[in-house]
Amino acid sequence: MFKATVYVTIKQSVLDVQGTAVQGALHTMGFDEVSKVRIGKYLEVELNTNDRAAAEERLKAMCEKLLANTVIEDYRFELVQA
Amino acid sequence: MFKATVYVTIKQSVLDVQGTAVQGALHTMGFDEVSKVRIGKYLEVELNTNDRAAAEERLKAMCEKLLANTVIEDYRFELVQA
Numbered sequence: 001m002f003k004a005t006v007y008v009t010i011k012q013s014v015l016d017v018q019g020t021a022v023q024g025a026l027h028t029m030g031f032d033e034v035s036k037v038r039i040g041k042y043l044e045v046e047l048n049t050n051d052r053a054a055a056e057e058r059l060k061a062m063c064e065k066l067l068a069n070t071v072i073e074d075y076r077f078e079l080v081q082a
Numbered sequence: 083m084f085k086a087t088v089y090v091t092i093k094q095s096v097l098d099v100q101g102t103a104v105q106g107a108l109h110t111m112g113f114d115e116v117s118k119v120r121i122g123k124y125l126e127v128e129l130n131t132n133d134r135a136a137a138e139e140r141l142k143a144m145c146e147k148l149l150a151n152t153v154i155e156d157y158r159f160e161l162v163q164a
Contacts, residue, residue, distance in 0.1 A: 001117070007124055008124075009124065009126075019125075022125075022148070022149070025148060026144060026148065029144075029147065029148065031140060031143075031144055033129050033130045033131050033137075033140065034127060034128070034129060034130075034144075035083070035128045035129070035130050036126070036127070036128035037125060037126070037127050037128075038125070038126045039123060039124070039125050039126075040123070040124040040125070040126075041121060041122070041123065041124060042089055042090075042091065042121070042122040042123060042124035043101075043104075043119060043120070043121050043122070044091075044118070044119070044120045044121075044122075045116060045118070045119050046116070046117045046118035046119075047115050047116060047117070048115045048116075048117050049115050055115075058113060058115065061113075062108060062111075062113055062116075065111065066104070066107060066108065066111065067104070
């Protein structure tokens with residue numbers, strides 16, 4: 001079995017409205033030292049396979065097709081055998 | 083300046099409805115090897131300070147007060163001087 005950790009982040013060139021809103025809220029709360037906030041998704045996925053190459057290929061397909069919107073988001077993942 | 087990476091995850095004892103929905107969607111798409119999906123948040127926060135201890139303390143306060151709902155979520159963060 002493989003455990004994958006997937007990070008989906010908004011591309012640097014795309015405005016992160018959620019991050020901007022959170023930054024504004026933090027300033028309102030007195031956390032004035034916060035100069036930038038960007039928000040993404042963090043996924044833990046367990047795969048029932050023992051073939052690392054296959055797991056990587058399948059995970060890439062999942063990211064491209066469902067987990068990330070590649071028009072505005074980047075993704076990366078780490079695979080660990082469990 | 084410090085760059086912080088914050089991970090907010092649903093506690094193991096709490097049902098992750100978003101993760102369950104994504105797992106169902108992956109199965110429908112033919113990714114039958116997926117046995118578990120859990121979804122959390124991933125935040126990149128930049129702090130205008132040069133005091134690591136202060137940055138850690140402030141970041142902990144931000145997580146407790148805004149970034150995580152500690153009733154159902156766990157959080158952890160990494161700080162790197164930039």
